[in-house]
Amino acid sequence: MSGEGKEPQAIRKLAPGKLVIASHNPGKVREIAALLEGHGLDVVSAASLDLPEPEETGTTFVMNAELKARAAADLSGLPALADDSGLCVDALDGDPGIFSARWGGPDKDFGMAMRLIEDHLGRIEAETGTAPARSAHFVCALALAWPDGHVEWFEGRVDGTLVSPVRGDKGHGYDPMFVPDGHDRSFGEMNDALKNEISHRADAFRQMVAAVF
Structure with a gap:
């Protein structure tokens, strides 16, 4: 939750609506x-309400999720939920991380972003003579904001391995190159039901649901 340095407060419940x-x-x-x-x-999307996308100036997933949730709550007068998520590649010191969407350029071309990750890994191998580890993890931070400024946040994670070539056309973002630990299919090959049981977003949502409903 937000409010570091303050006395712990009971988590606010989210009413139906x-x-x-x-x-x-x-x-x-x-x-x-x-x-x-x-x-x-x-549920309504920020796009359907013509709300602008705020600039993500935070230095962590939680900070970016919170600024997006606060902006939507302020402009809509409604509770707002924001997600900031990304792929962290161990061999790239955690990149692309909070810049995951920006690696796809202004058009958010994740095909290009996945190729860029492979280019970076290939450069490391060329420079060191050793193939770098392909371990990675997804992080999802959720921020739930109310128009009065109150915010709750939750963070989930899933670990896995990068595959090349990419596999599957389901999901979105970096899903086709990521195989979660304990599975042999990439997120891009999984149906929504399975992915929603094991993903970083599912982890964060389980925490949120247990807390606010």
Whole structure:
């Protein structure tokens, strides 16, 4: 939760009603809406409300999620949920990390972003003569903000391995190059039901659901 340095406070509960998903990414909105089914929420996206996308100036996933949630709550007058997530590659010192979307350029071309990761890994191998480890993890930070400024946040993670060539055309973002530990299919090959059981976003949502509903 936000408010470091303050006395711990009880987590605020989220009442049934309208909730803004502070994202303009249709795949992410669809995934979040599915994870929220059954909780009495009328989910609308920031894009459908013509809310602008704030500049992500935070230095952590949590900070970026919080600034997006606060902006959507302030502008809509409704509770807002934001997700900031990304892929962290161990051999690249955690990159692309909070810059995961920006590695795809202004058009958010994740095909290009995945090729860029492979280029970086190939450069390391060429320079060292050793193939770098392909371990990686996804992080998802959720921030739930109310118009009065109150914010709760939760963070999930899933570890796995990068594959090349990429596999599958499901999911979004870096999903086709990431195989979660304990599985032999990439997120890009999994149906939504399976991915929503094991993903970093599912981990964060389990924490949020247990806390606010």
